[in-house]
Structure formats: C-alpha cells, structure tokens
Amino acid sequence: MKLFGSYTSPFVRHCRIALLEGQAQGTLECEFIETDIVSSGKLSPTKKVPFLTDTLYDEKNKAEEVELTDSASILMYIREQSGLTFFSSANDYNLFCNVNTVLDAAVNLFFLELKDNILPTEGSYLERHSERVLSALQYFNQQEYPTQAPFSDGELRLACFLDWGLFRKRINIDGLDNLQALLKAARSYDIFAQTAPPEGA
Ligand SMILES: N[C@@H](CCC(=O)N[C@@H](CS)C(=O)NCC(=O)O)C(=O)O
Structure with a gap:
C-alpha cells in the first residue's frame, strides 16, 4: 500500500492516524510518499492529496489494483483492511x-x-x-x-x-x-x- 500526501494536510493526517491504528492491530504495510502540489496536480484527478494505491490478491492470486483519491474512501479502505469499523452511527x-x-x-x-x-x-x-x-x-x-x-x-x-x-x-x-x-x-x-x-x- 502506498499513501501519497503531505505532512501538513489535515485530510492526510487522519489517514496517517488510521494507518498507525491499523498497524497497532496487526500487519498493515504502507509506504508514505511525500507529495507536493505540483505532483498531486499530475497524479490525482482532483489535484489534491491524499491518494492511495494498493494491489489486492484474490484466492486465485489474481491481482486487483486499488486507486483511491479522497481521504474518506482511503479511510474506509484502511479501516476495512485493519478489520476495524469506519462509522458505527x-x-x-x-x-x-x-x-x-x-x-x-x-x-x-x-x-x-x-x-x-x-x-x-x-x-x-x-x-x-x-x-x-x-x-x-x-x-x-x-x-x-x-x-x-x-x-x-x-x-x-x-x-x-x-x-x-x-x-x-x-x-x-x-x-x-x-x-x-x-x-x-x-x-x-x-x-x-x-x-x-x-x-x-
Ligand atoms: N475531499 C478531499 C480534500 C483534500 C484536500 O483538500 N487536500 C488539500 C490539502 S489539505 C489539497 O491537496 N489541496 C491542493 C489544491 O487544492 O490544489 C479529501 O478528503 O481527500
């Protein structure tokens, strides 16, 4: 899993918190790639950070690429991958x-x-x-x-x-x-x- 973002964005911070909480639960590997406004302008359709990429493998080892470009969907994904609830109310x-x-x-x-x-x-x-x-x-x-x-x-x-x-x-x-x-x-x-x-x- 790769998370692209800045160290100052509050949207990215929430995702980084979810990652650390997920890592505290078990094995959730993620590389954080510091991304400035020029790179996000080229790499994200909304020209914003955060965005996330990952490769998931099914039971037949077939790969599925995951590309998420909003902190809300990224949080949902990280919580799911960590076995945690996103929203309970x-x-x-x-x-x-x-x-x-x-x-x-x-x-x-x-x-x-x-x-x-x-x-x-x-x-x-x-x-x-x-x-x-x-x-x-x-x-x-x-x-x-x-x-x-x-x-x-x-x-x-x-x-x-x-x-x-x-x-x-x-x-x-x-x-x-x-x-x-x-x-x-x-x-x-x-x-x-x-x-x-x-x-x-
Ligand atoms: N709805 C987006 C908002 C993200 C957002 O606004 N990110 C800001 C940084 S705090 C950004 O990348 N701004 C660059 C720009 O507006 O060009 C999310 O939740 O991910």
Missing part, C-alpha cells in the same frame, strides 16, 4: 461530513490567501465561507467529547481540523471549552501526537 458520520464541509471552506480560504493574496473580505461568498467556519465551530462545541482514546472517525476528523486551524492560524477556539478539551485529549493520544504537522512547515 449516523451522528458520527454527520460530524465527519460537517467537519469536511468547513475544512474545505477553511482550506480554500487558506490557499486563496497564500497563493493569490485574496482575503475573505474580498467577496460575499468568501465571507460566507468564513461565517460557515465560525458557526460550525460553535455548533461542534455544543457537545462533549471523550477525554481519552479511542476516538471515533468523526472525533478524529474534528481534532485534525482544530489542530490544523490553530497551526495555520485560521481559527480561534478561545472560550469553546468542549473543543479545547477534545484537542487536549487528542494531543495526549500518542498516535495523534506523532502525526502533528512539523514545526515551521
């Missing part, structure tokens, strides 16, 4: 989907500013993206989360988003006590800590 899947929505908005705002110097104040739809991030943070803060591992995939996705948002200075969670508590709990989970974006990246 619609509520947790809803959390995962909602975090994806705001993560997409926040990542878009980040790249627009970084690459084109376009600020959220420069368009009403960009402002809506900013508002979406703010209102979703309030919404995510309405519930309590576990104080230690194991975390569900919805919770891991949220923790990856929060850590990325703080790392890139895209969000502020002062006063959002349930989110602060989740992040504190996730950061004290060794597998989450091992996959943190490198300082200065």
